[in-house]
Amino acid sequence: MEIYLFYLFAALMLGAAVMTVASRNAVTAAVWLIFSFINAAGIFALLSAPFLAILQVLIYAGAIMVLFLFVIMMLQGPVLPAEREGRRFWKLALLAAPAAAIAVVLVGWVSRSGVTAFSDAGNASAGTAERVAGLLLNRYLLAFELISIVLLVAIIGALALGRREEDQPWR
Amino acid sequence: MEIGLTHYLVLAAAMFLVGMAGVVIRRNSLIMLMSIEIMLCAVNVVFAAYSRMHGDLSGHVFVLMNFAVAAAEAAIGLAILVEIYRLRRTVNVDELKTLME
Numbered sequence: 001m002e003i004y005l006f007y008l009f010a011a012l013m014l015g016a017a018v019m020t021v022a023s024r025n026a027v028t029a030a031v032w033l034i035f036s037f038i039n040a041a042g043i044f045a046l047l048s049a050p051f052l053a054i055l056q057v058l059i060y061a062g063a064i065m066v067l068f069l070f071v072i073m074m075l076q077g078p079v080l081p082a083e084r085e086g087r088r089f090w091k092l093a094l095l096a097a098p099a100a101a102i103a104v105v106l107v108g109w110v111s112r113s114g115v116t117a118f119s120d121a122g123n124a125s126a127g128t129a130e131r132v133a134g135l136l137l138n139r140y141l142l143a144f145e146l147i148s149i150v151l152l153v154a155i156i157g158a159l160a161l162g163r164r165e166e167d168q169p170w171r
Numbered sequence: 172m173e174i175g176l177t178h179y180l181v182l183a184a185a186m187f188l189v190g191m192a193g194v195v196i197r198r199n200s201l202i203m204l205m206s207i208e209i210m211l212c213a214v215n216v217v218f219a220a221y222s223r224m225h226g227d228l229s230g231h232v233f234v235l236m237n238f239a240v241a242a243a244e245a246a247i248g249l250a251i252l253v254e255i256y257r258l259r260r261t262v263n264v265d266e267l268k269t270l271m272e
Contacts, residue, residue, distance in 0.1 A: 006174045010182045017186055017209050021193035026201045033205050040212050047179070047219045052234050056215075059238050064208065064245045071249045072201055075256055095192050106184060110177055117175040118224055127222070127231040140232050147239045154243030161250035 006046055013039035026072045030065060037061040049127040179220035186213035200255075200262045204248045211241045 016036035023029045041056040125131065136144055186209060193206025215234045222230025256262055 002174055006178060014185055014189065017189045020205055020209065021189055021197065021202070026199060029202050029205055033208065037212065040216065043216055044219055047223045049219050049231055052219060052231055055238060059242065064242055067245055067249060068205065071253060075262060092196065095196055099188055099192065102188060106181055110181065115175040115177040117173055125226050125228060127228050131228055132231045135228050136232050136235065143236060147236050150243050151239055154246050158246045158250040161254050
């Protein structure tokens with residue numbers, strides 16, 4: 001069962017990511033990316049991390065992508081003409097070579113060292129909200145405080161960038 | 172065959188490559204930002220997979236940190252894009268080369 005679910009979620013996640021990169025229209029790309037992140041939530045659920053799966057849907061697919069869609073729809077219309085063609089094929093070829101090299105290395109690595117199975121230790125401790133919060137608010141309290149400062153600075157930065165020009169004394 | 176750590180690592184590597192390809196070949200900076208989100212998501216999968224491997228939930232805590240970093244990156248990146256659009260009327264990175272000239 002786990003095998004089928006893994007391959008289903010993995011294929012959908014990768015396929016949606018490829019569609020994100022390949023789609024011409026930014027709104028289409030954002031919707032594909034939301035689909036990709038929802039499948040990533042399925043991957044997290046398979047990794048016995050239910051809390052992360054929920055947060056993936058809430059934060060990534062919800063908050064962050066809504067922010068993206070908001071900005072895209074604000075800028076779109078006259079702003080985002082279809083991307084110019086030309087040099088596209090050349091770029092794809094330039095990209096395909098290292099990607100093929102990396103794929104060969106990966107396949108060689110997997111076939112040589114075999115598949116590392118998960119130990120049973122992981123099975124016993126599913127990442128529920130209670131357990132993760134226990135770690136987050138005890139052992140990693142300093143990191144938690146620091147990341148909240150990062151978010152605060154991001155808020156202040158976004159506000160400073162978004163002000164009207166006459167309100168910007170540094171101009 | 173059972174699904175093990177290797178499967179998740181290969182999946183994350185492929186996901187990261189897709190994101191990297193997006194940053195390299197796309198000229199629309201909105202889609203470049205989305206590709207960065209794809210790469211961050213690949214990193215999250217690696218964290219969760221090793222967490223499952225060792226039966227230690229510290230990896231999950233750092234995935235939470237990564238969520239916060241992704242949110243901050245999206246907020247600042249999009250604010251910069253809106254400002255660039257306001258000044259230059261474009262978000263195409265080919266046309267944003269003032270520093271180059």
